[in-house]
Amino acid sequence: MPSFYNHQLDLESQHISLSPEESQHAIKARRLRVGDRVSVINGRGITALCSLETLDRSAASLMVESIDFTHAPPLKLSIASALPKGDRMRTMIDMLAQLGTSRFVPLRCAHSVQKCSTSMLSKLQRYALEACKQSNNPWLMHIDQEHSVSELLETAGKEESALAYADGMGGSLADRQFSSHDLCVAIGPEGGFSPDEVTAFAIAQAPAIKLGSTILRTETAAVAVAAQWIAR
Structure with a gap:
């Protein structure tokens, strides 16, 4: 499953947008379409399963379907x-x-x-x-x-x-x-x-x-x- 990054993603997020750079990657490199599912991380332990709602080169919007939190490694x-x-x-x-x-x-x-x-x-x-x-x-x-x-x-x-x-x-x-x-x-x-x-x-x-x-x-x-x- 394609993975993207959004530093504003939190445990309460329901809708998020990808940055222009990530949006272009979704279109040109991954060739994604509306309805496709992707994974989004925030770099601080949160991973969200999302589906693409709209897709353009400036900001792709996603609907959050589920969110998981992974604790940082103890070591x-x-x-x-x-x-x-x-x-x-x-x-x-x-x-x-x-x-x-x-x-x-x-x-x-x-x-x-x-x-x-x-x-x-x-x-x-x-x-x-x-x-x-x-x-x-x-x-x-x-x-x-x-x-x-x-x-x-x-x-x-x-x-x-x-x-x-x-x-x-x-x-x-x-x-x-x-x-x-x-x-x-x-x-x-x-x-x-x-x-x-x-x-x-x-x-x-x-x-x-x-x-x-x-x-x-x-x-x-x-x-x-x-x-x-x-x-x-």
Whole structure:
């Protein structure tokens, strides 16, 4: 069933409209017609089964037939990662959103090669939304502002969330016990974290975790963390 997004959808909604962009997608890509049924998410746990009442390129209107609410996962995972280049970045965001990652933080490291501009953040948000609709995930992965390692450590301390970083010398994620249900895992660029960044993690008592016996690309490491976390 085709899935669409409407951030104004709530538990009391009876009629909703799609944005012009979503309406055009319904017409041109999905080739939907009046009477067709679709799924609509609001990105905050609500999924509605709807039928198309009217359909035009500016705003398709839908009648809500039923509404379900899915609670957020009890174990929340944030991934703070250096950005890989090109299609690899889109693949990473797509897979993390499908796996139910709660938040993604672009991480600026000493060895980073990909910068995170305002337009890049918009792309990441679009990739996350597309993945949530495709996978019928009712919880939209939040895309945060870019952080340096020091800013990430400061934020984790304020939020009282557990923090770890991916490193080939640490223990496995499955063997680690964390004091919080909210975990943030930092993943460096393919050049790795700098000695100063590793020292900063150590001072913050953030443990290193090992994801396998081989050296992983940045996007592969991020997806491996998410897959291992939901399997706990």
